[in-house]
Amino acid sequence: MESVNLETITIAEARRLLDNKEVSAVELTKKYLERIKNFEKDIDAYVTVTEDRALEDATLADKRIGEGTQTNLTGIPMQLKDNICYSGIPTTCSSKMLENFIPPFDASVSTYLKNENSVLLGKGNLDEFAMGSSTENSALKSTKNPWDTNRVPGGSSGGPAAAVAASECVFSLGSDTGGSIRQPASLCGVVGMKPTYGLVSRFGLVAFASSLDQIGPLTKSVEDSALVLQSIAGHDSRDSTSLDVKIPDYVSNLTTDLKGFRIGIPKEYFIEGISPGVEKSILDSVEVLRGLGADVKEVSLPHTKYALAVYYIIAPSEASANLARYDGVKYGFSEKDAETMWAGLENTRSNGFGPEVKRRIMLGAYALSAGYYDAFYLKAQKVRTLIRQEFEDVFKNVDVLAMPTSPTTAFKIGDKIDDPLQMYLNDIFTIPANIAGIPGISIPAGMVDGLPVGLQFMAGTLQETNLFKAAYAYEQATDWHNHFPSI
Amino acid sequence: MSEQTDLSVEEIRQISVLTRIAMTEDELDVMRAQMSDILDSVAILNEVDTENVEPTGHSVNIKSVMREDQRQDSLTQDETLLNAPHRDGSFIRIKAVLE
Numbered sequence: 001m002e003s004v005n006l007e008t009i010t011i012a013e014a015r016r017l018l019d020n021k022e023v024s025a026v027e028l029t030k031k032y033l034e035r036i037k038n039f040e041k042d043i044d045a046y047v048t049v050t051e052d053r054a055l056e057d058a059t060l061a062d063k064r065i066g067e068g069t070q071t072n073l074t075g076i077p078m079q080l081k082d083n084i085c086y087s088g089i090p091t092t093c094s095s096k097m098l099e100n101f102i103p104p105f106d107a108s109v110s111t112y113l114k115n116e117n118s119v120l121l122g123k124g125n126l127d128e129f130a131m132g133s134s135t136e137n138s139a140l141k142s143t144k145n146p147w148d149t150n151r152v153p154g155g156s157s158g159g160p161a162a163a164v165a166a167s168e169c170v171f172s173l174g175s176d177t178g179g180s181i182r183q184p185a186s187l188c189g190v191v192g193m194k195p196t197y198g199l200v201s202r203f204g205l206v207a208f209a210s211s212l213d214q215i216g217p218l219t220k221s222v223e224d225s226a227l228v229l230q231s232i233a234g235h236d237s238r239d240s241t242s243l244d245v246k247i248p249d250y251v252s253n254l255t256t257d258l259k260g261f262r263i264g265i266p267k268e269y270f271i272e273g274i275s276p277g278v279e280k281s282i283l284d285s286v287e288v289l290r291g292l293g294a295d296v297k298e299v300s301l302p303h304t305k306y307a308l309a310v311y312y313i314i315a316p317s318e319a320s321a322n323l324a325r326y327d328g329v330k331y332g333f334s335e336k337d338a339e340t341m342w343a344g345l346e347n348t349r350s351n352g353f354g355p356e357v358k359r360r361i362m363l364g365a366y367a368l369s370a371g372y373y374d375a376f377y378l379k380a381q382k383v384r385t386l387i388r389q390e391f392e393d394v395f396k397n398v399d400v401l402a403m404p405t406s407p408t409t410a411f412k413i414g415d416k417i418d419d420p421l422q423m424y425l426n427d428i429f430t431i432p433a434n435i436a437g438i439p440g441i442s443i444p445a446g447m448v449d450g451l452p453v454g455l456q457f458m459a460g461t462l463q464e465t466n467l468f469k470a471a472y473a474y475e476q477a478t479d480w481h482n483h484f485p486s487i
Numbered sequence: 488m489s490e491q492t493d494l495s496v497e498e499i500r501q502i503s504v505l506t507r508i509a510m511t512e513d514e515l516d517v518m519r520a521q522m523s524d525i526l527d528s529v530a531i532l533n534e535v536d537t538e539n540v541e542p543t544g545h546s547v548n549i550k551s552v553m554r555e556d557q558r559q560d561s562l563t564q565d566e567t568l569l570n571a572p573h574r575d576g577s578f579i580r581i582k583a584v585l586e
Contacts, residue, residue: 104566198547211545237554243547309529320506327507329581331570341582346509358508362499363522365506376529381542383535388543420521421528437546461547 004028006035006167007484011076011224014170018065018075025061025075029054029119032077036121036168039487042149044141045163047082048090049122061117072227073116079163079172082123083130084215085204086110089120093206094138095128097326097333097352107204108239109173109215109232116231121169124159128354129323130180130208132156133426136417137356144413145188146485147451151410154184154426160218161188166487171219171228175205177212178311179405179430182442185218186405186454189444189483191471192218193225196462197437198243200229201236209318210241212311212434221481222443222472226250229464245462253465254472259293263470264398268304269429274407281446281453282404285474289402292473299394299401303387307432310387312424313367313380314435319357320364326352359420384435391436395460400470404429405442405454433458443471444480452483492526494519 004023017023033051040046054077061075080086083093085103087110092098106114113120127137135143135158143158145151146166153162157174161184164172174181176194185192193216200215207213217228230251235244265286270279290296328334328348335351338344353361367376394401406426416423433440438461445455455474459467475481496512499519503510510518564577573580 101570104562104569196547197545237552240552241545241547241549303535306532306535309532312525312529313532324506328572329579332572334572336573338582340586341584342507343509344582345507349507350509353508359518359521359525361506361508362502362518363525365502366498366522366526369502369505378542379532379535379537380529381544382537382540383532384543384546385540386535386537388546421524424525435546 004031006031009170010221011073011170011219011227012221014076015072019070025058025065025119026055028075029058029077032121032169039166039168042144042487043146043162043166043168044143045124045159045166045168046079046122047092047094047125047140047159050089050120053089054119054121057117057119061119064117071116073113073118073231075117075119076170077119077121078113079121079124079160079169080110081126081157081160081172081174083126083175083206084109084173085206086120089123091123091206092140093129094126094140095353095357096139099140099333101331103204105204108201108236110204112232124157124163124172126159127156128357129206130156130175130177131319131356131360133179133183133423134416135159136413137354139354142413145410146487147189148410150412151451152187152413154187154406154410156180157184157192157218161185161190161192164188164190164218164220165485171217171224173215173232174218175213175215176434177209177315178434179427181216181218182430182440182454182456183406183426185442187410187452189452190218190220191222191225191441191443192216193229193441194433194439195229195233195464196243196439198241199233199462199464201239201242203236203238207322209315210322211318212315222468222475223251223254225441226254226468248465250464250468254468256473256476257293258289258470258473261294261469262398263289263294263296264299264394264401265296266299266301266304266401266403268301269403273425274404275409275448277448278404278406278408278453281448282455285445285455286402288477289470289474292477297398299398301390301394303383303390304432306383307387307435308424308428310380310383310435311431313376314384316360316364317367317377318364320361320368323357323361328352356420387432388436391438391460399459399466401458402470403456405456409448409451409453429456437461439464439467441467441471443475444483445474445478446480447483492523492530494523494526
């Protein structure tokens, strides 16, 4: 028990300790709850800590381990981003609109984790409705980066990334619409993975932009990322966009041998605006990959520069439709003191949503409105086709692409919050994967002035095995994943 | 998509009506400036030749599927109404729609 070091513990290591009865799930859970108590005042990664639920889950997990029927995630203490429904536990989306919402049902991913008797420690903070890149848009609290608490953790899965980095859970699930798993993973120095669109069920994930949203893991290692994806991937009849495909064994395909493995370096991801420290870390990483035997070549994706614009038409358009449901009638915040039904509705939405959410709803409504639809929404959908085709073409010649996750390391809290356009640029390297529906992963790949740098890989549709292969080989050849913040 | 987008306060007011988000005059003005900037930045798409390009709605090819018509459990009425802000027995109470 004394030998358990929460900083370094991965799912794989916790599994070994639990299975060998060196620690019980209840003991491990109590250690995490204690750590959460000690560090939350500085980090604010959790919206809700579910202590009772966690101890109950852990007790069930211990029983199962005693019977020898445990699975990969049995007894593993974890967190869920607070836009993923879990029956009976508040799901706030870090919005005043849903501050008191208690879902009467589980997201499919919650059911999968429950079926394995994973331990829910609580719900992770996010930018309101997952709209943002710093978690400053949370209406409930602002999460701090464990590497420097004056800096943002990234976003929108800032709570999950900070919680994993600060060892306040073994793993967390986030959601990624334009980079919301990978960018905070990069800024917090953890592994964040966005699966192929449709690989993981979105049932019970509060909708933001339905053609882009995807749930994925935030973990301490690439092996853990593969383990969690193994548990949550698969067809779900409750999500009409869920893919009905055979799920490969991600973990057993991990290898450190990259001989003959083709890695493309897209020159459009090394542009003006990228910080010199980040650029150097990524170029150094490319040399590491070359040293592992990979066949590294420069490639070109000329439509990359349009991805951000495509995103800022499509995502707000879909958001304006998805968030029309918040009317103060069926659930959520409701402004009581209005004279009429319409005034009540307008005041509910005015006082229930924060500035970024309002901005995106209105931008989307504008782009979809009569007279502008062809010029904005339809145009963006056509450019989306070109971006997709360009990725399809490049993956005929390479197995993965390697590039930075974010143009900079973590920035100071308050630095970009008043300038939406500057904030949007944080996602310039992650958005193209969502536009094309392809998988991406960010892994620790350097430190600049005491702050982590993330290396991103993207692979073709359903080529997660290639993604993990590149990430695992790099991770095992370097020491960046063994750096921990001193908090 | 013009080169320099300059939305008017009236246009923003109209969108606030359409989206049912009440806004003060100051809020309308801030939103006008920010939305104009964002629309300016997306005008870059005008450079792209999209003649004869089909639009992509979803990145995966989705086909409609039908499931077997089997009885399934659903939420109870109580569970469904659990989060209603103004519940009245088995109903949800709202202000009069027609006056």
